[in-house]
Amino acid sequence: TNGDGNPEGFGDGILDIYDYGTGINQYGNLGQGLTGTGWKDYVKDTDNDGIPDYMDTKSNGTTFDIAGTLYASLDANGDGKIDGNTDIDHDGILDAFDTNTAVFGSPRDLNRKLHLYFDGRNDYIEELGVDIINGQSEVTLMAWIKIDSELLNDGVIIGQNKFWIQVNKSKRFSATVNSDYPLTVTDSYKLLLGKWTHVAAVYDINNTDQTLKLYINGEKVAFRNSNIQGGIETSINQNFRILGSAQGSMQYSTVFGSVYFFA
Known part of the structure; x- marks a missing residue:
């Protein structure tokens, strides 16, 4: 209602897709009435056994939740x-x-082939403080x-603060070099929801006619010329991120197949 693109409903700070009650007087857990089948104390209880899903080892009432996860092998008994x-x-x-018992918390070492789902809130992959593509004269970024x-909202796919690719809220693929040189595909090349798509951006300072090129499923769909001056700039202590901008914002919801970059 306030035009910022977030479906917050009446504005209690809980997005409607996560909120049990979205009525005008249903703030937080107040005034929400009986929760009914499938809910316990305003949180999801799929099998209606009185144990909320987040505490239930069998949230569907039949199968252990861990059996359908990457970590089923950790439940040998x-x-x-x-x-x-x-x-x-x-x-x-x-x-x-815990993949590192010398560090508080549990940074995950994922060393297998995976399809990763990013929910658009706080999920991303990063390499800390290394100029992986910043400062390069030739770089290719691509992803499924x-x-x-x-x-x-706009969501970054992969990159650092001086070169990244993203999809905007209109489903249009784009790339930006040095924060000053964006390139976005036209509306005729909007991405489709729920369809695997290969996207790529190629930057080459030596190509004076098409210094930056965009590809969708192998087809060149946009380019700009050498008014992009000086190559990709360097930057100190900027993170390289997948599904999140180097500044820590613009995550978005997607299924992620694979990513490649060449420099």
Whole structure:
């Protein structure tokens, strides 16, 4: 209603897609009435057993939740919970699941082939403070993506603060060099929801006619010439991110297949 693109409904700070009650007087857990089947204390309870899904090892009432995850192997005894009781660094994460017991928390080392879903709130992959593509004269960024209906704002796909590719809220693919030289495809090349699409951007300072080129599914769909001066600038302590801008904003909701970059 306020035109910022966020479906906050009546404005209690909880997005409607996550909010149990969206009525005019239903702020937080107040005034929401009976929760009914499938809910417990205003949180999801799929099997209606009185245990909210986030606390239930069998949220569907039949199968252990962990059995359908990447970490099923960590439940060798089949009780629906990660095995073990040792937590060396006392961070609340069992050592069997903690990829680094010398660091508080659990940074995940994912070393297998995966399709990753990014929910558009705070999910991204990053390499800290290294000029991976900043400062280069030739760079190619490419990715397989499948965007969903939760794309409400511009979202970065991959890059650093001096060169990145993104999809805007109008489903148009674009690239930006040095913050000053954006290039966006026309409306006729809008991306489709729910469809795997290959996108790529090629920057080459030596190509004076088409210094920056955009591709969708292998077809060149846009370019701009050598008014992009001086190559990709360097920058100190800027993160290289996948599905999030180097400044820490503009995550978006998508299924992510693979990403490649060449410099």
